[in-house]
Amino acid sequence: MGRTGIRRTSFWGKLFIFLLLLLVVAPVALLLIFRFLPVPATPQMLWSLAQGKGARYAWSDDLPLFLGKAVIGSEDQNFCNHRGFDWKSIDQAVAAHERHPARRLRGASTISQQTARTLFLVPVRSWIRKGMEAYLTVLIEALWPKKRILEAYLNLVDWGHGNFGAEAAARAYFHTNAAGLSRAEAARLAAILPDPDKWNAANPGPYVASRSELLVARAGEVTRDNLDFCLK
Numbered sequence: 001m002g003r004t005g006i007r008r009t010s011f012w013g014k015l016f017i018f019l020l021l022l023l024v025v026a027p028v029a030l031l032l033i034f035r036f037l038p039v040p041a042t043p044q045m046l047w048s049l050a051q052g053k054g055a056r057y058a059w060s061d062d063l064p065l066f067l068g069k070a071v072i073g074s075e076d077q078n079f080c081n082h083r084g085f086d087w088k089s090i091d092q093a094v095a096a097h098e099r100h101p102a103r104r105l106r107g108a109s110t111i112s113q114q115t116a117r118t119l120f121l122v123p124v125r126s127w128i129r130k131g132m133e134a135y136l137t138v139l140i141e142a143l144w145p146k147k148r149i150l151e152a153y154l155n156l157v158d159w160g161h162g163n164f165g166a167e168a169a170a171r172a173y174f175h176t177n178a179a180g181l182s183r184a185e186a187a188r189l190a191a192i193l194p195d196p197d198k199w200n201a202a203n204p205g206p207y208v209a210s211r212s213e214l215l216v217a218r219a220g221e222v223t224r225d226n227l228d229f230c231l232k
Contacts (some may be wrong), residue, residue, distance in 0.1 A: 010155075023135075027120065027136060027139055027187070028139065028143065030119075031139060031140060032143060034152070035143065035144050035148055039152065039155070039156060041057070042119055042120075042164070043120055043121060044118055044121075044122065044164070045057060045121060045164055047122045048158070048162050048164075051095055053161065055162055055164060056160035056162055056163050056168040056171075056172065057156075057163075057164040057167075057168050058163065058165065058167040059155050059212070060155060060166060060177070060178045061177070062177075062178065063154050063155070063178050064186055065149065065165055065180050066177065066183050066186050066187075066219055067154060067178070067183075067189065067190065068154060068231065069187040069219035069222040069228060070152050070187050070189075070190035070194070070216070070219040071111070071113070071153070071154065071229060072150075072219075072222050073190070073192045073215055073222050073227075074190045074191065074218065075111055076110045077113040077218075077222070078110075078227075078228055079111050079112075079146065079227070079228075079230070080227060080228060080229050080231070081111065081145060082110060082112075083141050084110060084112040084113065084137040084138060085110060085112075085113070086108060086110050090191065102179045106154055111149060111150060111153050112140060112141055112149055113133055113137045114157065115133075115149050115152050115156070116133055116139070116140045117133045117136075117142060118153070118156045118157055118158070119136075119140075120132070121133060121136075123158075144145075145222045145230075146230035148192065149229045150231065154166045155167070157193065158196060158232035159172075159173075159193070159196050159201075160192065160196025160197045160198075160201075161197060165178075165194075166178040166189065169201070170189075173181075173185075173188075173201040173202040174188070174201075183219075184212065184216070185201075187212040187213070187216045188201040189216040190212075190215050191204070191211040192208060221231070
């Protein structure tokens with residue numbers, strides 16, 4: 001084998017090792033660490049800082065159970081039953097888009113997908129990002145119990161205006177800590193998650209107020225129908 005062939009083999013070998021470290025070793029190692037330890041920061045927080053929005057964040061180990069129930073009722077009622085992807089919701093979203101192609105394809109992301117996205121990726125839409133999100137969702141479902149996935153989601157998700165996680169959101173919007181949130185306040189936080197920079201949890205308009213009342217009822221349904229069985 002000539003020198004050119006050796007250099008080519010060396011290049012592809014180094015590329016393989018780099019991709020192995022980047023796509024397998026690093027995310028698996030981080031997920032194993034953060035299964036037990038608080039996450040110090042996320043790419044989305046750094047992105048928010050770069051945009052000048054700031055990034056207020058503090059991990060809480062004392063999140064109210066009702067907040068988790070309200071978020072399950074709002075974002076992912078099949079959270080305990082799926083393995084990362086809610087195929088029924090995906091099919092419904094695609095069917096709705098086919099009926100109204102001019103409308104934007106509505107999201108059908110599960111809490112697991114949103115946690116993987118928040119933990120590892122920046123908020124830039126692309127097919128590569130969607131592929132990475134799917135891969136990371138498989139990893140997070142394999143390496144974390146559902147309770148940790150929900151806990152990380154509630155602690156890391158963007159709650160608008162540079163506030164990340166329930167602790168920062170509770171302080172910013174209600175001047176309390178996450179553990180001190182009332183049911184009505186927790187429902188309002190869950191209600192604004194689809195568009196937290198637009199909707200107001202502290203001074204809700206008619207839509208957020210109505211949706212908050214709905215989510216109080218849905219949280220009750222989560223308890224009644226044992227939709228949170230995987231968290232117990």
